[in-house]
Amino acid sequence: MRKLIYGFSVTLDGYINDRDGNIDWSNPDDELHQFHNDRYRDIEISLHGRRLYELMAEYWPHVPEDAPPIQREFAGLWTSKPKVVFSRTLTEVHWNSTLVSENAVEEVRKLKAGGDGVMEVGGASLAASLIPHGLIDEYQIFLMPVILGGGTPFLPLLDKRIQLRLTETKHFNTAVMHRYLLD
Template sequence: MRKLIYGFSVSLDGYINDRDGSIDWTNPDEELHQFHNDRYREIEVSLHGRRLYELMAEYWPHVPADAPRIEREFSRLWTEKPKVVFSRTLTEVHWNSTLISENAVEEVRRLKAGGDGVMEIGGASLAASLIPHGLIDEYQLFVLPVVLGGGTPLFPSLDKRIQLRLVETRHFDTAVMLRYLAD
């Protein structure tokens, strides 16, 4: 069965973007960016919610030729990586993406059962729909030293607690990674 990882940059107070939807505070240092590039190579399939897909599609396929090497590398990785985009409003997707407009929970169960690699989920709303069903196997939080005071929370409100086990910490110049496994 495929493992599903939910990894995101998050403010110290638990938000993935600010009140205006901006993520301009998430600028990774070179070591962290390389970590993300290396991790992304290991991902078999990337699951995106609509908002994250649109945000990524706005920049990564169009990285300028004079951009830093690390950004050009991620641009290539992102555009080539198989992606599943969950949206009820989009009518088409590009860059090696498949569009799913119905029942994200059942589709993710099917995808998890369809192999033994690693998938990642991007998008707080999409993750929020899967977390109550126990479909997330690992959480990778990249905690940045900023307090936003509002925005989109990393986690949804839940009816019951989810017990996690801390298995790794790692310090970068711009963030601390906390990696947890779901019990």
């Protein structure tokens, strides 16, 4: 069965973007960017919610020729990586993406059962729909030294507790990663 990872840059107060949807505070330095590039290389399928897909599609397929090599590398990884985009409003997706407009929970269950690799989920709303069903196997939090005071929370409100086990902590110059597995 495929493993599903939910990872994001998160502010000290638990947000993945500010009240206007901006993520300009999360700009990784080269060390952290390379870590994400290497991590993304190991992902078999990337699951995107609509907002994250639109944000990524706005920039990564159009990275300028004079962008730093580390960004050009990620652009190539992102555009070629198989992606499943969950949206009820989009009518088409590009860059090796498949559009799913119905029942994300059931589709993710099928994707998990369809192989033994690693998938990632990107987008807090999409992850929030999967977390209560126990579909996330690993959480990777990249804690950034900023407090926003509002925005989109990394985790949804839940009806019951989910017990996790800290398995790794990694320090970067601009963030601290905490890796948690279901207990």
